[in-house]
Amino acid sequence: MTRAKPMPETVTVHIPFRIVKRGGRKEMYLPDGASSQRKMDNTLVKALARAFRWKRMLEAGEFTTIAELAEREDIAPSYMTRVLRLTLLAPEIVEVILDGRQDAQLVLAGLLEPFPAMWARQLELFD
Template sequence: MSDIRIQKTGEPDILQTSDGRLTLSVPIQIKRRSGRKLITLPNGETAPVRPWDMTPTPLQLALARGHRWLAMLESGEATSLKEIAAREEIDNSYVSRMVNLTTLAPDIVAAILDDTLPNHVTLFDLASGTPLLWDEQRAIIDR
């Protein structure tokens, strides 16, 4: 059975016993940041943040809602945007604007998901009056 011990000092080491078992010694520290545990190596580096540990941005949440609501319409689970708004107890226009996000160019969607969209671009810029042509959408971002 393996045994894990947290060692805060020392050098990494591999020890082989006479019965063939290996003991791997890696000095690490486990720190809490925003309620999450991060592993800190002796040189001060922290392990990279995993995508599933990050809190989604408002724009990412809006994009997900838009796709979920569009899927509800396409599957027949809901018959109209008005019905979705009634179920969610929100305004019809908000549902409509979020569904507009499903027409964004793939590179813009990737930038939203990677959180690399320029800071001047807002949810309102992308959700209301979104042009259908992808080149025109990119022009909004490049302003």
Template structure:
């Protein structure tokens, strides 16, 4: 059976006991970032696929809301974005900005879902008056990334 013990960060180590069992010592740190716990490896990189860090990011939540609200509109469940805003108790412009996210380029959407979009890309950068052409959207993202 596996046993996890937390001790001070050290060097990786493998110990073999006389009965053939192996003990693997992997130095990691657990840090909090944006309210999530992340495993930091000895080289300073963040470990991917962390089950306890699987909470949705604000961008992912906004994207999901936009798609849900667009689906409600397309299905005839509501007649306008204004009606969605009234139902949800939010501002009309907020609903409009979230629906704008449904028109993003597939690679930008994938980066949002994979949480690989750089931290300096804000919801505002993507949702407010996005260009209709995907290439122009990519250029806008690049401009935000370039200081």
């Protein structure tokens, strides 16, 4: 019978990474080439869901104006307008966001700024 080698009590693992603030939270990024599974940006996904829900409510005639819907949701109409603009994103961009494959620079604050209406231009801009 052979004896097993004794295991050390402490194991130190060195992993190079950097911390980046993103949407008010800190995220850990591995160096290029390191495999990591990307997490979904919940803030961005939630904003997309709200935008499409609001659009559906407006199209269904539940509310006649954005101001009326904004009052019901208890948010500023200007914010609602900026979030509703997310429904104009190219389907490929929406899919990338929902899959959690978006660039670290693609955050809600940036998408609330004006962006091109043409999908081809959006893909160039956000790619």
